[in-house]
Amino acid sequence: MGSQYRNHTSDDARGSDTVAANAFPAPDGRTGRGSGRIPDPGAPVIRGDRPGSFARGVLTERHPALIRQVRGAFPYGPRQGRALDALLDEITDGVVEPLDASGHASDHELWSAWGRGHFGRSWFDVPFLWAESYFYRRLLAATEYFGVGPWQGVDPFAPFKEAELRSETVDEEIRALDALADMPAGDRATALLHASLWGNRADLGFLVSAGKPTPDSTGTGTETGTSAGSGLVADDSALLWHLLPAGARATVAVVADNAGRELIPDLVLVDHFLERRHAERVVLHVKPYPYYVSDATTADVVDCLRRLTRASGGAGAIGERLWDAMATGRLEVRTHPFFCAPLPYEKMPEDLREEFASAAVTVLKGDLNYRRLVGDRRWEATTQFADLTAYFPGPVAALRTLKSDVVVGLEEQTLNTLERSGEAWRTSGTHALVQVRQ
Numbered sequence: 001m002g003s004q005y006r007n008h009t010s011d012d013a014r015g016s017d018t019v020a021a022n023a024f025p026a027p028d029g030r031t032g033r034g035s036g037r038i039p040d041p042g043a044p045v046i047r048g049d050r051p052g053s054f055a056r057g058v059l060t061e062r063h064p065a066l067i068r069q070v071r072g073a074f075p076y077g078p079r080q081g082r083a084l085d086a087l088l089d090e091i092t093d094g095v096v097e098p099l100d101a102s103g104h105a106s107d108h109e110l111w112s113a114w115g116r117g118h119f120g121r122s123w124f125d126v127p128f129l130w131a132e133s134y135f136y137r138r139l140l141a142a143t144e145y146f147g148v149g150p151w152q153g154v155d156p157f158a159p160f161k162e163a164e165l166r167s168e169t170v171d172e173e174i175r176a177l178d179a180l181a182d183m184p185a186g187d188r189a190t191a192l193l194h195a196s197l198w199g200n201r202a203d204l205g206f207l208v209s210a211g212k213p214t215p216d217s218t219g220t221g222t223e224t225g226t227s228a229g230s231g232l233v234a235d236d237s238a239l240l241w242h243l244l245p246a247g248a249r250a251t252v253a254v255v256a257d258n259a260g261r262e263l264i265p266d267l268v269l270v271d272h273f274l275e276r277r278h279a280e281r282v283v284l285h286v287k288p289y290p291y292y293v294s295d296a297t298t299a300d301v302v303d304c305l306r307r308l309t310r311a312s313g314g315a316g317a318i319g320e321r322l323w324d325a326m327a328t329g330r331l332e333v334r335t336h337p338f339f340c341a342p343l344p345y346e347k348m349p350e351d352l353r354e355e356f357a358s359a360a361v362t363v364l365k366g367d368l369n370y371r372r373l374v375g376d377r378r379w380e381a382t383t384q385f386a387d388l389t390a391y392f393p394g395p396v397a398a399l400r401t402l403k404s405d406v407v408v409g410l411e412e413q414t415l416n417t418l419e420r421s422g423e424a425w426r427t428s429g430t431h432a433l434v435q436v437r438q
């Protein structure tokens with residue numbers, strides 16, 4: 001059986017404030033903190049200024065490698081080549097430059113505001129979340145994604161995403177769905193939830209420093225390792241199912257993360273929500289443009305749905321049901337510029353706040369969404385998840401494999417065990433969590 005659909009044991013826990021200016025202010029200026037216990041406001045914002053830190057490695061190794069890979073994957077012209085070289089120089093030796101004023105995109109003013117206080121400084125000295133987000137915006141500018149010319153809208157990460165979707169690994173994972181059909185309902189639900197959770201390991205950006213992805217070699221290598229079967233560091237999945245009783249006329253919001261090998265199990269889980277009447281309607285939120293290498297856009301949803309509908313067996317049936325659900329509005333894909341903003345969810349705009357408030361639960365997938373949910377800070381790992389997410393406008397569930405330094409909501413004992421293990425448990429993607437705030 002494809003490893004994403006393994007029945008991971010759930011009870012085994014052995015195993016910015018980046019905001020220079022808030023362009024999405026809450027109208028009443030509220031801060032959103034709602035709980036009695038105020039988390040330590042002094043937890044430092046993560047930056048890339050510590051040599052040897054995870055953040056530093058992303059900025060000094062992954063981003064340059066990514067520029068080279070994108071350059072090699074397309075026959076870009078001299079102008080784009082020069083722009084990519086300049087970006088490479090800037091992120092390695094230079095200071096943060098503003099967006100080119102001659103660009104055509106409508107978000108220049110927003111980035112000017114978000115970047116105030118950051119422009120002119122070393123990329124390592126600005127908040128990590130901001131630096132990473134801005135890097136992707138600049139990479140798109142260099143490839144002329146937002147231009148009015150022939151490269152407009154050409155996803156620079158498409159070759160990697162496509163190779164992954166065509167991979168034998170995806171074939172296996174799709175075939176593995178058939179084995180779930182005969183499982184007892186509860187076990188099947190757990191397997192689908194865990195497939196979506198561990199699907200988050202299949203993140204193409206995560207593979208960059210390992211010399212992947214390339215258009216020829218993507219999508220493999222994230223799934224092995226025994227700790228995937230025992231690496232849940234927090235598991236509130238019972239509460240998640242409790243929030244979604246069968247037959248409730250609920251809307252569930254799912255904020256997607258990566259395309260391909262993560263999005264397919266996400267869609268399968270969405271189908272499960274609809275089919276088993278945990279939800280009457282699901283709103284799937286995706287990025288408005290390519291981001292963090294493999295983040296899902298509408299085009300990626302369509303590609304995954306096509307991949308499913310073309311499959312035989314259970315996967316094909318799921319694909320057909322989802323296609324139909326899109327046509328009837330029970331599954332709706334939406335996007336919002338805020339999903340590519342370098343801001344924590346605490347700064348979400350009112351329209352998104354209302355949207356999430358009306359959901360029975362909002363499921364946030366992935367590491368970046370987690371960092372934005374709790375704040376990209378060096379929190380004590382035992383800080384209460386419920387306290388940090390009290391501002392969120394409704395019940396919220398985080399499904400995430402651990403791929404950066406931020407983690408909260410751990411039991412003291414779990415934390416001690418993890419620290420004693422000597423593993424890079426916070427950043428290697430070998431551990432995962434399901435955290436829910438009612």
Ligand SMILES: O=P(O)(O)OC[C@H]1O[C@](O)(CO)[C@@H](O)[C@@H]1O
Nearest residue numbers: 203206257366367368369403404
């Ligand atoms: O795709 P995900 O799960 O949001 O992961 C994104 C993560 O990948 C990185 O960009 C690099 O590993 C992290 O800094 C970031 O949090």
